[in-house]
Amino acid sequence: MAQSLTSKILARHTLRQDGDHLLISYDHLLLHDATGALLIEPFRKLGKPLAHPERILAAADHFVPPATAERAEILQQYLDFTLELAGIRRSPFTGICHQIMVEDPLVGCGQFIIGADSHTIMAGALGNLACGLGSTDILFSMVTGFTWLAPPKILKLKLQGNQTTTIRGKDIALQILHTLGTTTYADYAFECVDATTTKLSMDSRFSLACMGAEMGAAFFTIVHDEITATFLQAKGVKTPAILADHNAHYDARETIQIPSEPLVAIPPAPWCVEPAKDLKHIPIHQAFVGSCTGGRLEDIADTVAIIKGKKVATNVRLVVIPASKKVYLDALEAGYISEIIKAGGIVDAPSCGPCGGIDKGIIGSGQNMIATSNRNFPGRTGPGDTYLASALVTAASAITGYITDPREFAP
Amino acid sequence: MNRFAYVVGENISTDLIHPPNFFSLDKNIRKQGLLHGYNPEWAKTIEPGSVIIAGHNLGCGSSREVTARVFADRKIKLVCALSFARIFYRNMVNLGIPIATITSRIPWQEGSKVTIIYDEENQTISAQEGQHIELAPPSPFARKIISQGGLLNSIDNLFQVNHHG
Ligand code: SF4
Numbered sequence: 001m002a003q004s005l006t007s008k009i010l011a012r013h014t015l016r017q018d019g020d021h022l023l024i025s026y027d028h029l030l031l032h033d034a035t036g037a038l039l040i041e042p043f044r045k046l047g048k049p050l051a052h053p054e055r056i057l058a059a060a061d062h063f064v065p066p067a068t069a070e071r072a073e074i075l076q077q078y079l080d081f082t083l084e085l086a087g088i089r090r091s092p093f094t095g096i097c098h099q100i101m102v103e104d105p106l107v108g109c110g111q112f113i114i115g116a117d118s119h120t121i122m123a124g125a126l127g128n129l130a131c132g133l134g135s136t137d138i139l140f141s142m143v144t145g146f147t148w149l150a151p152p153k154i155l156k157l158k159l160q161g162n163q164t165t166t167i168r169g170k171d172i173a174l175q176i177l178h179t180l181g182t183t184t185y186a187d188y189a190f191e192c193v194d195a196t197t198t199k200l201s202m203d204s205r206f207s208l209a210c211m212g213a214e215m216g217a218a219f220f221t222i223v224h225d226e227i228t229a230t231f232l233q234a235k236g237v238k239t240p241a242i243l244a245d246h247n248a249h250y251d252a253r254e255t256i257q258i259p260s261e262p263l264v265a266i267p268p269a270p271w272c273v274e275p276a277k278d279l280k281h282i283p284i285h286q287a288f289v290g291s292c293t294g295g296r297l298e299d300i301a302d303t304v305a306i307i308k309g310k311k312v313a314t315n316v317r318l319v320v321i322p323a324s325k326k327v328y329l330d331a332l333e334a335g336y337i338s339e340i341i342k343a344g345g346i347v348d349a350p351s352c353g354p355c356g357g358i359d360k361g362i363i364g365s366g367q368n369m370i371a372t373s374n375r376n377f378p379g380r381t382g383p384g385d386t387y388l389a390s391a392l393v394t395a396a397s398a399i400t401g402y403i404t405d406p407r408e409f410a411p
Numbered sequence: 412m413n414r415f416a417y418v419v420g421e422n423i424s425t426d427l428i429h430p431p432n433f434f435s436l437d438k439n440i441r442k443q444g445l446l447h448g449y450n451p452e453w454a455k456t457i458e459p460g461s462v463i464i465a466g467h468n469l470g471c472g473s474s475r476e477v478t479a480r481v482f483a484d485r486k487i488k489l490v491c492a493l494s495f496a497r498i499f500y501r502n503m504v505n506l507g508i509p510i511a512t513i514t515s516r517i518p519w520q521e522g523s524k525v526t527i528i529y530d531e532e533n534q535t536i537s538a539q540e541g542q543h544i545e546l547a548p549p550s551p552f553a554r555k556i557i558s559q560g561g562l563l564n565s566i567d568n569l570f571q572v573n574h575h576g
Binding site: 117 | 422424426427430431432434435436448467468471472473474475476477479494496497498501502505506550551552555561562563566569570
């Protein structure tokens with residue numbers, strides 16, 4: 001029978017069926033400080049060995065560097081714990097866990113990836129099935145070598161249209177959220193085909209797949225094509241691509257047109273979407289370029305393209321946090337970081353920053369933030385209001401002090 | 412036996428269920444966060460044995476497991492919703508916290524606290540005025556895990572661990 005990419009990856013990783021559920025083995029398992037710390041006590045209590053230590057990648061990114069004494073203690077406990085786990089791949093302080101996952105040369109395509117964080121789904125951009133799980137799920141998988149899953153329904157999602165110079169993966173994610181909401185295809189495996197004329201960059205695809213979490217997707221897999229191949233080749237991955245069969249069965253199909261103008265998600269949820277140009281009345285106190293959704297080189301380059309030679313608006317904080325050490329070094333080399341600093345921006349070390357509402361850069365009540373991150377639920381990034389947009393919109397807003405369509409800055 | 416049900420609306424995110432500033436390794440701090448983002452008064456007063464009733468997509472957002480664990484910490488009898496967000500649902504199952512899907516209309520306004528009777532056997536919740544909701548239990552696999560007291564308790568009983576998979 002003709003199979004979807006999702007079914008093929010699932011079949012390759014299924015160990016056995018248990019009633020209405022599958023037991024699935026994984027190629028990689030991701031840990032980070034905030035949720036990893038919750039595992040320490042139960043792991044010791046369980047007293048079982050790791051099934052596949054070499055498949056575990058342990059980042060430290062949420063409390064880096066820690067903003068409070070308690071977080072410093074949590075971080076240290078976690079770091080000490082990961083040192084005890086012989087044979088795992090430790091990578092603390094090298095960036096946001098999801099970004100270092102996709103940068104890792106062992107992470108290719110056609111793999112099954114789980115992680116103790118909802119945005120683990122981002123690794124689907126490389127043609128993998130990747131999903132986030134809670135701490136107990138992860139602990140279970142660490143010692144058993146598999147996870148449990150009801151076979152998901154599969155949505156084939158086709159992206160169509162012409163990407164203009166001010167449209168990025170973030171705008172497309174917001175367009176999908178606006179069109180499909182978050183419950184229509186809740187729990188579906190999204191299998192996304194980029195049929196746009198210009199093709200999305202890999203950085204834009206990561207940002208899009210990341211927001212699969214907000215779409216309620218179980219997985220957000222972007223079918224392998226020449227963009228994926230170039231990215232994988234550059235990091236030395238040789239695994240051959242797996243593709244869906246022609247005429248494969250899907251439970252549902254949707255086609256999304258690339259939006260024609262930059263979009264913004266307004267509070268209280270990522271699926272409340274408006275064109276950026278209609279939000280000029282919203283003053284901002286902080287603009288944040290960072291997170292696993294919007295802290296890559298494309299985002300930083302976009303920021304610089306807008307702010308170069310200008311100054312951040314009075315009383316506005318522009319906070320830029322590269323998503324990884326590699327992104328940071330590339331941005332330094334390209335001269336981006338000095339442009340941001342000259343324009344009055346604040347640059348912090350690779351980490352989650354204010355995105356999860358638990359570290360440096362969070363906003364106070366009565367404050368508005370425009371951010372390249374992924375969630376704006378009330379309380380997510382501090383007590384203020386958060387608006388989600390691409391780096392282009394975010395940087396343009398940092399310069400004017402209110403939400404701004406970057407086309408106003410077009411040369 | 413009468414108990415209280417607390418009714419919340421649609422798309423109640425993990426940040427409303429348990430705001431990030433209650434994230435702590437200290438159970439006593441964690442406990443205070445229950446539904447604090449939705450109603451800080453409720454966070455103080457929700458009684459052990461209470462039932463939570465929610466609309467669609469309960470628990471959307473973060474994978475932070477404290478957002479599920481807090482229901483066990485506060486001894487909530489049952490969390491039921493028209494639908495659950497995926498990771499939150501798994502976290503509840505994995506921790507062995509009783510959940511159910513609501514299969515009927517919810518007759519009570521969101522934000523209200525209702526005195527109810529929870530009939531476990533017939534899977535219904537009813538109030539004195541005759542209003543009631545019907546429930547469906549989770550999948551057989553999930554039920555098996557919940558009945559073992561959660562995923563970790565199930566390892567030896569339910570799963571053969573294969574270290575070569
Ligand atoms: S950047 Fe934000 S969404 Fe991404 S892992 Fe960190 S806290 Fe989570």
